[in-house]
Amino acid sequence: MTDICNNVVIIIFLSIFDRILKLIYVIAPILAIIALMIIFYKLVLNPEDKKLIKKLKNTIKALVMVFLVSVIVNALMNIVSENTNFSMCIENGSVFDVFKQADYITIDNNRKRNPILPNREDYEAGEERPNNYNDESNRSISGNAIYFLNVGSADAILIQDGNHFGLIDTATSFKSSYVTKQLKILGVNSLDFLMITHAHGDHTGGVSKIFKNFKVGTLYIKVDGTKYPAHQGTYSSVISKASKYGTNVCDVKRTDCQHISLGNIQMQLYNTKFLSAKPISWIHKGRFENANSIAALTTINGKKILFAGDIGNYFGYNQESMMANQVGDIDIYKVAHHGYVTFQNSQSVLNTLKPEYSIISNYCSGAGTAIRRLKKTGASKHKVYCTGDGTLVLQIDENGNVKIDQ
Secondary structure, eight states: BBTTTOHHHHHHHHHHHHHHHHHHHHHHHHHHHHHHHHHHHHHOOOTTTTHHHHHHHHHHHHHHHHHHHHHHHHHHHHHHHHBBBBHSSSSSOOOHHHHHHHHHHHOOTTOOOOEEEEEGGGGTTTTTOOOOOOOOBBBBOEEEEEEEEEOOSOOOOOHHHTTEEEOOOOOOOOGGHHHHHHHHHOOEEEEEEEEOOOOOHHHHHHHHHHHSSSSSEEEOOTTTTOOOOHHHHHHHHHHHHHHTTOOEEETSSGGSSSEEEEEEEEEEEESSSOOOOOOOOOHHHHOOOOOOOOOEEETTTEEEEEETTTTTTTTTTEEEHHHHHOSSSSEEEEEEEGOOOOSOOHHHHHHHHSSSSEESSSOOGOHHHHHHTTTOOTTOOOOOGGGGSSSSEEOTTOOOOOEEEE
């Protein structure tokens, strides 16, 4: 597949095209029906009006032209999606997401200096660094920890137990260098595992740099992915990279690939079956892939942490509800789909999980409804954190005490 993710101009151009095409599909039929109804109404009143008949013919010709152009453009966009990693760059081809991600290339104005996990580029040459500044030779954490990296509305979660490390998702391609740097700062030389929850660009964008910079023991993924060609291409690309670098590929549809041990940390995977129905329109494409998102229940010193990926209840496939019923009461929740609530994070699901701590991989301003729902779950001391306010570091000591630093 051709790599176009690092060319912001091409991505923005394609995204604008993609968005215009989607608007045409939605708006054009509505405008056409309205125009035809008006013309037909006038023709009923004046059946022999030649000007109206000419308008009707011209309107039909224009609609045919719009239809043909949209079909051609759609075919070209499908060719681009199937032969490049365009679908890995942004989740749904939204130009607004591209502009936000393009900002990350130069400077993230909302990033805060994090005393636990500072960014190297936050300090000028010669500037005094804090005593706990982490680098390869000086890590402040040697036990278990989970790092929810500040990568915007995306996921990149590092799990540590001593010298063992695992990574859930890789954020966007625009954040791949940042993710790689942070892992090296934390002393990561190799990863016991990499888990890709699903084939959207805000979860798979940094795959190439992860494989290039770190030895990865096992890749956990849904082999065969999806029926949608662009997402199928993403799955194939990730698996191909794993094979190239000698990484074992474990298909989570297999029972023996549904449990992960990382030192003393245990992880059980959910929503491991592949939904084979083919999306029937562009509306389904992004959302249906979220329905295939893998979830992971992690146990550390008696505490249950649930990583929900982008799982939700889509088009009659109630993965989020089934997962919640299987998992039950938890302690800490990585909130599904960055705190969005269109097809996920229903009140009934959150009431079933009833976490005491919730972590949203987004800015809190983008997850207001989810936060309000979380606070209604009846947990005795519910606290919500958002990675948009800075990277989060979660630790659980041997007595089960939870500590979250930001």
